[in-house]
Amino acid sequence: MRVTLARPSELGAPELNRWRALQESEPGFDNPFLSPEFTVIVGGLRDMVRVAVLYDGPEIVGFFPFERHPLGIGKPVAAGLTDAQGLVHAKGVEIDPHRLIRQCGLSVYEFDHLVACQPLLDERHERHPSPIIDLRDGYESYTGFLREHSGKTYKTTLAKSRKLQREVGEVRHDYAITGAEPLHTLLAWKTDQYRRTGRTDRFAHQWIVELVERLLATRTESFAGVLDMVYADGRPVAGHFGLRTRTTLAGWFPAYDTRFAKYSPGLIHHLAMAERAAESGIETIDMGRGQKEYKEKLKNGEFQVAEGRVATAGPAAGIHWLMRVPARRTRALVLANPVLHRTADRTLKTLGRLRTARS
Template sequence: MKIQVVRPGELGEAERDRWRELQKADPSLDNPFLSVEFAVAMDRLRDYVRVAVVSDGGRIAGFFPYERHSFGIGKPLGGFLTTCHGLISGPELRLDAKALLRACKLSVFDFDHMVAGQPTFAPYEQDVRPAPVMDFTQGFEAWLEQVKSNSPKNLKTVRYKERKLGREQGELRFAWSTPDPEVLRILLAWKSDQYRRTGRVDRFAQPWIVELTEMMHAENASDFGGVLTMLYAGDVPVAGHFGLRTATTLVGWFPAYDTEYARYSPGIVHHLQMAEAAAQSGLHMVDMGKGGKEYKDWLKSGTLYVAEGRVSRPSASAAVHWMGRTPFNKARTIVMDRPSLYRAADRVLKGFGRVRTSMQQQQESPNAVANEATGAR
């Protein structure tokens, strides 16, 4: 085995084709965050992106995309932005994980959304978590019957709110894979507001993440692309989503809605209509990602699995990293595993968000008065 580390943008067309070939050959790798297009886009925006090219007998056997940060700290490609990572290879490939880290000049590699069961990383998996999916391989109606079986009350309530929204706000219209950049800007503004309102860090306050999203929105190849959807009441956008797809799988990424219409549960109404549009477009699955919202439990008709774990080589930086990350990872797993704790944590974050918003408004008010007094515009 030979391991060569390069930047994704340095891969030639033959190497990119091999990446796509390996990805298509293994159903567990059918995720756009594992696609070469995503790796190349990340490389254009971030200096720390690398890929280890694994060759065996002169033929490429696998690719390992990752981020190399200071002191040899390794992170999955896209880090907190992505819901899947791993080694792109045949399912039989097994590397010495510590030798892989040595070749990548990493002292430690932390993962929390690794494709479960990959031979190279399986010995280091500390937990395996379910990721619910909407499975349309038997058709949309079969999926809808499963949703109804999961929770007939929830489905009935959402359908009622869907009709009420259309009746009171205007006829509903669903747009699938819209290319309009203005629609994307509307969605990202909603998402930023949601992050702030709920006490989370606003990802779109970082210009490179906005640029990455715009780059992905412009992608529309047969095997990889961005999918922007929007639900309208009359001519007014009320809820949307932006995600990435392969030829057969759409991965949930950034859902959001206009809070003015919150009483109609527009986010869930949108998800039902998005599911139907995804199935009609030929997609087999919508991957909703692990953990989080209760709505995933009754929309799911299948489950994938992702793993959490850590590989390290003896070093001072690996030890410091372990002390800083392990308590947080354990606490997060406990909270995500217990709905009552998740709801309590969510309430605390939302309370923090309200306080922060109130303080920002108070700080802005004197500035607005001063500007008005001085004639500033």
């Protein structure tokens, strides 16, 4: 196995085409965060992005995109934002993860959404569910599942959609739109949500705003940014920005106007999005790891993603362990315990209200 390192911009058409071919040959890699376009676009904004190209003789057998941080700490591309991480590689190829990390000049590679089919994965790594909306049998089959398993939620959402139309005005849904104005409306809602819930505002970082804008402007058969919005009487009510491959839509940034909260606009939007996505050939909407009430109500399946690290022996790996691993385990404990999770969530929301009141 031979490994060469390159900046994403240095990959030519043969390498990018090979990457796409490997990705499409394995269902476990069918996620836009693993697509070459995503790495290339992030690489245009983040100088630490690199791609390890894996060769078996003259043949390319894999691609490993990563970010190289100080002390040789490796992270996924756009770390902290992505819901699918890992290598894209040929079936049957043998890859020694520790040797790969060394060949990349890394002391550690840490991850929190590592997909299946990964040589980086072992039994020590923590597994977490990633809820999905499975549309392979069509939207009608999906809504049939909801009527049977989440009947109250489904009926209530339809009733609230009708109520929204009666009380506010005609409800319409625009799917796969490209306008800058609805995108920035959505990002403003998301910023407000982060502040209200005590979370860090991702869009306070200009590079993330520019990343979303560049992704929205990207549109090919195998990869695109997808923006959609629900309107009532011509006013935007709820929306979402995500990414797609040919058959998978990755849920990423959903948000809504809190003035319409009593109508459950997020649920109205997700049902509308699922219907239009199915019509466009999407077979799976990956809502991403995380225990959110709306995901539990809407899911009809789930994937598994892993959290952990691959490390080589050395002082940098030891420092990284002390800085990251105990905190990660504490966080996992809180998330796994409903009482602790609710307490932490209430605390964050209280901090968010205080922060909003001061601004």
